[in-house]
Amino acid sequence: MRAVAVGLGGLVLFAAFSAPLVLAPYPLTLLSLVCIAAILAGSVNLLMGQVGLLSMGHAGISAAAGYGVAWAAVRDMDPLIQLAVALGVTLVVSLVFGLMTMRTNGIVFLMITLALGMTVNGLAQKLSSLTGGQNGLTGVRRPPIVADQGAFYLLALVMLLVALAVTYGLTRSSFGLTLRGVRESEGRMSSLGYPVARAKLLAVICSGLMAGTAGVLAAWQSEFMSPAAAGFSRSAFAVVMVIVGGTGTLLGPVVGAGVVVGIEHWLSSYVERWPTLLGVVLIVVVLFARGGVVGAVQDLIRRWRPGDRGGAAPPGVPALATDGEAVVMTGPGAQAPAGAGKEDL
Amino acid sequence: MSLEQFALQTLNGLTFGALLFLLASGFTLVYGLMRIVNLAHGALYLVGGYVAVVVMARTGSFPLAVASGILAGAVLGLAIERLLLRRVSGQELPEVLLTVGIAIVIGDLCLAVFGGKAELLPVPAELTGATRLGSVMYPTYRLVVMVVAVVVGAGLYLGLQRTRLGARIRAGVDDREMASAMGVGIDRLFVIMFALGAGLAGLAGAIGAGLLTMRPGADLDILLYALVVVIVGGLGSIPGAALGAIVIGLIDAYSKTWFPEFATFAVFAPMALILVVRPTGLLGRAT
Numbered sequence: 010m011r012a013v014a015v016g017l018g019g020l021v022l023f024a025a026f027s028a029p030l031v032l033a034p035y036p037l038t039l040l041s042l043v044c045i046a047a048i049l050a051g052s053v054n055l056l057m058g059q060v061g062l063l064s065m066g067h068a069g070i071s072a073a074a075g076y077g078v079a080w081a082a083v084r085d086m087d088p089l090i091q092l093a094v095a096l097g098v099t100l101v102v103s104l105v106f107g108l109m110t111m112r113t114n115g116i117v118f119l120m121i122t123l124a125l126g127m128t129v130n131g132l133a134q135k136l137s138s139l140t141g142g143q144n145g146l147t148g149v150r151r152p153p154i155v156a157d158q159g160a161f162y163l164l165a166l167v168m169l170l171v172a173l174a175v176t177y178g179l180t181r182s183s184f185g186l187t188l189r190g191v192r193e194s195e196g197r198m199s200s201l202g203y204p205v206a207r208a209k210l211l212a213v214i215c216s217g218l219m220a221g222t223a224g225v226l227a228a229w230q231s232e233f234m235s236p237a238a239a240g241f242s243r244s245a246f247a248v249v250m251v252i253v254g255g256t257g258t259l260l261g262p263v264v265g266a267g268v269v270v271g272i273e274h275w276l277s278s279y280v281e282r283w284p285t286l287l288g289v290v291l292i293v294v295v296l297f298a299r300g301g302v303v304g305a306v307q308d309l310i311r312r313w314r315p316g317d318r319g320g321a322a323p324p325g326v327p328a329l330a331t332d333g334e335a336v337v338m339t340g341p342g343a344q345a346p347a348g349a350g351k352e353d354l
Numbered sequence: 355m356s357l358e359q360f361a362l363q364t365l366n367g368l369t370f371g372a373l374l375f376l377l378a379s380g381f382t383l384v385y386g387l388m389r390i391v392n393l394a395h396g397a398l399y400l401v402g403g404y405v406a407v408v409v410m411a412r413t414g415s416f417p418l419a420v421a422s423g424i425l426a427g428a429v430l431g432l433a434i435e436r437l438l439l440r441r442v443s444g445q446e447l448p449e450v451l452l453t454v455g456i457a458i459v460i461g462d463l464c465l466a467v468f469g470g471k472a473e474l475l476p477v478p479a480e481l482t483g484a485t486r487l488g489s490v491m492y493p494t495y496r497l498v499v500m501v502v503a504v505v506v507g508a509g510l511y512l513g514l515q516r517t518r519l520g521a522r523i524r525a526g527v528d529d530r531e532m533a534s535a536m537g538v539g540i541d542r543l544f545v546i547m548f549a550l551g552a553g554l555a556g557l558a559g560a561i562g563a564g565l566l567t568m569r570p571g572a573d574l575d576i577l578l579y580a581l582v583v584v585i586v587g588g589l590g591s592i593p594g595a596a597l598g599a600i601v602i603g604l605i606d607a608y609s610k611t612w613f614p615e616f617a618t619f620a621v622f623a624p625m626a627l628i629l630v631v632r633p634t635g636l637l638g639r640a641t
Contacts, residue, residue: 063447063450065393065454105626109626109629109630112633113629113633115446116385116389116391116446116450117585117589117633119391119450120391120581120584120585121585121625121629123393123578123581124578124581124582124585124622124625125622127574127578127618128578128618128619128621128622130618131578131617131618131619131622132616132618132619134618135614135615135616135617135618136615136616137615138615240574241574241577242458242574245454245457245458248451248454249454249455252451281466282462282463282466284458284459284461284462285458285459285462285463285466287458288454288455288456288457288458288459288462289455289459291451291454291455291458292438292452292455292456292459295442295448295451295452295455296438296441296442296448296452299448
C-alpha cells in the first residue's frame with residue numbers, strides 16, 4: 010500500500026513538474042491558480058485542522074500581502090524589496106488577527122476574523138492613496154525570472170510543496186501536538202501550564218505567513234490588485250476548498266483548490282451561475298460528506314483493504330494512528346464517518 | 355464644522371444606527387437562543403430589500419412593499435431552518451458553514467434575478483419631505499426609520515419580558531436542555547425564532563432599501579456592520595444590540611465626514627478596543 014502511494018505520489022509530482030513542457034499558457038495559468046489557492050486553503054486548514062479555529066477572513070491577510078507587493082511593484086522597486094514590504098505587511102496584519110483572537114475560540118474567532126477580513130477589504134477600497142481604491146493597482150510586473158507563465162507555475166508549485174512540507178513538519182512537531190491539545194481541551198492545556206493564548210497567536214502568525222505567500226503569488230499571477238481580493242467571497246471560497254477537500258488532511262486543500270478553481274475558471278464558461286454551484290457543493294458536503302473528497306477516498310481505501318482494520322474506523326480513533334496513506338490525518342472528523350468530533354469548532 | 359452640521363451628522367448616525375439595530379436584533383436573537391451565527395443574515399436583508407422594491411414597483415403601495423419584504427425574509431428563514439439547519443442542529447461548525455453556503459447561493463441568485471444595478475425603494479410622497487427639528491431640516495423618511503426601530507425594539511423587549519412565548523424563549527436562552535425537560539417545545543421555538551430573525555432582516559432590507567441602495571455586495575457590507583454591532587454590544591443581548599447599533603452608527607457617520615479614508619477602520623477600532631477590555635461586549639453575559 011505504501012509503495013503504491015509513494016509511486017502514485019511520484020507520478021503526480023513528475024506530471025506536475027513536466028506540465029510546463031507540454032501545456033499551453035492558459036492551462037498553466039489555471040494550474041498556477043490551483044497552487045496559489047491551495048496555499049491559501051492550506052493556511053486556513055492549518056488553523057482549522059490543528060487548532061480547530063475557522064477563519065473567515067484569511068483572504069484579508071493574503072490580500073494585504075498582495076497589496077504590499079503591488080504597492081512596491083508599481084513604484085518599480087526590486088522584487089526583493091517587494092517581498093520585504095509584503096512580509097512586513099503580512100506580519101503586521103497577522104499580528105492584529107492573532108492578538109485580537111488569541112483569547113477567543115469557536116464562533117467568536119470566526120466572527121472576528123470575518124470582521125477583520127472585511128476591514129482589510131474596506132481599507133483597500135477607501136485608502137486610495139495607497140491601494141488605488143476601487144480601481145486597484147494596475148501595472149504590477151512580475152519579477153523578470155518568472156515573467157514566463159511556465160516559470161511562474163514552477164515557482165507556485167515549489168511554494169505549494171514548501172507549504173505542504175512546512176505543514177507536515179508542524180503537525181509532527183511538539184508545537185503541533187500542543188495546538189491539537191488546545192483544540193481538544195483548551196482548559197486542560199492551560200491547567201497543564203501551556204501558554205494557550207501564545208500558542209494560538211503563533212499558530213495564527215504561521216498560518217498568516219502562508220496566506221501571505223499565496224497573496225504575493227496571486228498579485229504576481231494577475232499583475233493586478235483590487236479590493237475584491239480581500240472580499241468575503243475570497244475568504245469563504247478558501248473555507249469551501251478546505252471543507253470540500255477534507256478538513257485536517259494534508260492534501261485536502263489541494264484537492265479542494267482544484268475543485269473550486271475548476272468551477273470558478275473552467276466550468277464558469279459553461280455555467281453562468283457558478284457561485285450558486287459552489288454554494289450548493291458546500292452545503293451538500295456539509296450535510297452528507299463531512300470528510301470531504303479526501304475523507305471519502307480514505308473511507309474507500311479502508312473498505313477496499315479487508316481485514317486491515319475492518320471497515321471504517323470507529324469515531325474518536327486518533328487520526329494519526331492510521332499510517333500508510335499518503336496523507337496525514339490530523340483534523341477532527343478527518344476519518345470519522347459522520348464527522349464525529351467536528352462539533353467542537 | 356458648524357453646530358448644524360454636527361447635529362445633521364448625529365441624526366445620520368442615529369438613522370444608520372436604527373437600521374443596524376433592526377438587522378442586529380434579529381441576528382443576536384437567533385444567536386442567543388440557537389447559538390447559530392447566521393452569516394446569511396445579510397443575504398436575507400438583501401432579499402427583503404429587493405422584494406420590497408419589486409412589490410413597490412408593481413403595486414405602488416409602500417406598506418405592502420414593506421410587509422412583503424418582511425414576509426420574504428421570514429419565509430426564506432423558515433425554509434432554511436426546516437430544510438437545512440435542522441439536519442445539523444446543535445453542531446456549531448456545520449451550522450455556520452451551511453449559512454455560508456446559503457449566503458453565497460442567495461447572493462448569486464439575487465444577482466441573477468434582480469440584476470447588477472443598484473435599486474432604491476421610492477419612498478411614498480407623504481414621507482419624502484423634510485421635518486424641522488429645531489434649527490435643522492431633516493428628511494422625514496429618516497425620522498420614520500428611527501421611529502420604526504424604536505417601536506420594534508420596544509416590541510421585542512416587551513415581547514420577551516411580558517409574554518408567555520417570551521418567557522419560553524428566555525428559558526431556552528438560559529438553559530436549553532432544562533427548558534426542554536420542563537416541557538418547552540424547543541424545536542418549535544427554534545423555527546419561530548429563526549423565522550422572526552429572518553423577518554427582521556427582511557424588514558431591515560425593506561426599510562433600508564429606501565435609505566441605502568440594494569445592489570450585489572450590499573448583503574456583505576451590511577453583514578459586517580451587524581457583526582461589529584453584536585460584538586460591541588454583546589452577543590445575544592437585545593439592549594446590547596441597541597447600544598452597539600447607536601455607537602457604531604454614530605462612529606460611522608462622524609468618521610465618514612471627518613476622515614473618510616479610514617471610515618472602515620474607525621468602525622473596527624472600537625470593536626478591537628472592546629474585545630480587549632470586555633471580551634463579552636458591552637452588555638453581553640459571560641458564557
